[in-house]
Amino acid sequence: MELRQLEYFVAVAEEANFTRAAERVHISQSGVSAQIRQLERELGAELIDRTGRAATLTAAGDAALEHARAALASADATRRAVDEVTGMVRGRLDVGMVTACTLSPFFDATAAFHRSHPGIELSLTEGNSTDLLDDVRRGSLDTALVGVAERTPPDLASLTVFSERIVAAVPPGHPLLAVPSPTLIDVCAHPIVCLPFGTGVRTVFEKACAAEALTARVTLQASAPAAVADLAARGLGVAVLSETIATDYTDTLVAIALDVGIASLLALVWRPAVSPALGRFVEHCRAAF
Missing domain, CATH: 3.40.190.10 (Periplasmic binding protein-like II)
Structure with missing residues (x-):
């Protein structure tokens, strides 16, 4: 009796179909059938009733199923235990x-x-x-x-990489640079170039605007920060970027800090x-x- 035979038997039992079971275990249907026939010969009893349209368990098959699942689970647990010791996870x-x-x-x-x-x-x-x-x-x-606004999702475990402000970035000579301590209201008076919805920077910007009852005119958006910066450098709008990203474009853009009280976070997230x-x-x- 081999583990693969038990695996194929459990697959047929759960799928109630030899074809679907073969797809699940990634071998041919004839291969699954042959291995289960061999298992039945070793056990001296039929496990699968093949007379109907669906592959159903016989009384012997029903009795064997729980033990087959337990054997597979035990083999998997043994592999994991050894992997944990050796560090060779698969x-x-x-x-x-x-x-x-x-x-x-x-x-x-x-x-x-x-x-x-x-x-x-x-x-x-x-x-x-x-x-x-x-x-x-x-x-x-x-x-x-991922990029998120203000805090990481409470239902997921996380590792925060960056927590920073958003900035408005404009080319030298832009009218915003003549405004003493420009605010979000001043920025929203101009066309905006921004990252798309679903990004952390865009979420922070939208939340900040909503908090001050402002409607920003996002006339251009691009999924790559480099594209956002390039469009702003060409005078097509005020770029909204994270503080760190903006430092990559100091040769073409001047960053204006926006104190909106909401941080843009970059974080690694996973289920607990x-x-x-x-x-x-x-x-x-x-x-x-």
């Missing part, structure tokens, strides 16, 4: 990051994790922060680097239940940041 880790992320320490952490744990399949997906948060909550992503692979990844991120 599996897959799905990571998300906010669009146009250029944060070198995050890439350093990802590369260090891959070198340390080559047995883990790693995927990296871009998206806006709102979508990434939803993906983490429903489990399609294990973790994500941490797998060994995710735990290792978070450790690398803590070290890199």
